[in-house]
Amino acid sequence: MYLRDLERSIAIIEEALPQKYEEFAHLPQIIKDGIFKRTEHAIELIFDIMGEIIRARGLETPKDDYNIVDILQGNGIITLEEARTLKAMRGFRNVLVHVYEDLNEEEAYENIKSGLRDLKKFLEKFRGESGSSSDASPRKGSPGAT
Numbered sequence: 001m002y003l004r005d006l007e008r009s010i011a012i013i014e015e016a017l018p019q020k021y022e023e024f025a026h027l028p029q030i031i032k033d034g035i036f037k038r039t040e041h042a043i044e045l046i047f048d049i050m051g052e053i054i055r056a057r058g059l060e061t062p063k064d065d066y067n068i069v070d071i072l073q074g075n076g077i078i079t080l081e082e083a084r085t086l087k088a089m090r091g092f093r094n095v096l097v098h099v100y101e102d103l104n105e106e107e108a109y110e111n112i113k114s115g116l117r118d119l120k121k122f123l124e125k126f127r128g129e130s131g132s133s134s135d136a137s138p139r140k141g142s143p144g145a146t
Contacts, residue, residue, distance in 0.1 A: 002049045003127055009042040010119050017112060024109045032105065036096050039112050042119055043093040046086070049126045053077065065090050077129060085118055 016035050018024045024032065050068045054060075059075060062068040066087060073083040092111050095103070 002045050002052065003123065006042055006045040006049070006119070006123050009038050009045065010116065010123065013038050013042065013112065013119075014116060017109075017116075021106055021109050025105065035112065036100075036103070036108065039115070040093050040096045043089050046089065046119070046122050046126070049122075050086075053126065053129055078125075082122075082125075086122070089115065089118065 013035060016031065016038075018027070047065050047068060050072055051062065054062060054068060054071055057075070059071055062071055069078070069083045069086045069090075072078045073080060078086070092115065096108070
C-alpha cells in the first residue's frame with residue numbers, strides 16, 4: 001500500500017504542479033495547499049517504507065526518522081548521498097508542517113519541482129528493496145491509517 005500510495009502521490013503532484021513558478025503563484029491557494037500537503041504525505045510515505053524495510057530485515061529499532069536514514073545507510077541499504085537527500089527531504093517536510101503559514105512559496109515550489117526526481121528515484125529503489133512488506137496497510141497513527 002505504501003508503494004502504491006507513493007506512486008499515486010507523485011502522479012498527483014506532477015499533474016497539479018505547473019512547469020513555471022509564475023503559473024504556480026497564480027493558482028488558487030487551495031490548489032497550492034493540496035500540492036504542499038501531497039508532498040508532505042509523499043515524504044512521510046518514503047519514511048514509512050524505510051521503517052518497513054528496517055522491520056522486515058530485523059534491524060535495530062530507530063529512535064526517530066533521521067535515525068531511520070542512519071540505520072539504512074549504516075547497513076549499506078542506501079548510500080551516503082542518498083542519506084543526505086533523505087534527511088533534506090525530511091527537513092523540507094518539517095518546513096511544510098511547522099512553517100506552513102510563513103512558507104516561502106517560491107522556495108517551496110522549487111524544492112517540490114526538483115524533489116520530484118528524488119521521490120521517483122526512491123520509489124524505484126525501495127520497490128526493489130521492500131518486496132511486499134511495504135505494500136502492507138499503514139501502521140496506526142501513520143498517514144493513510146484509518
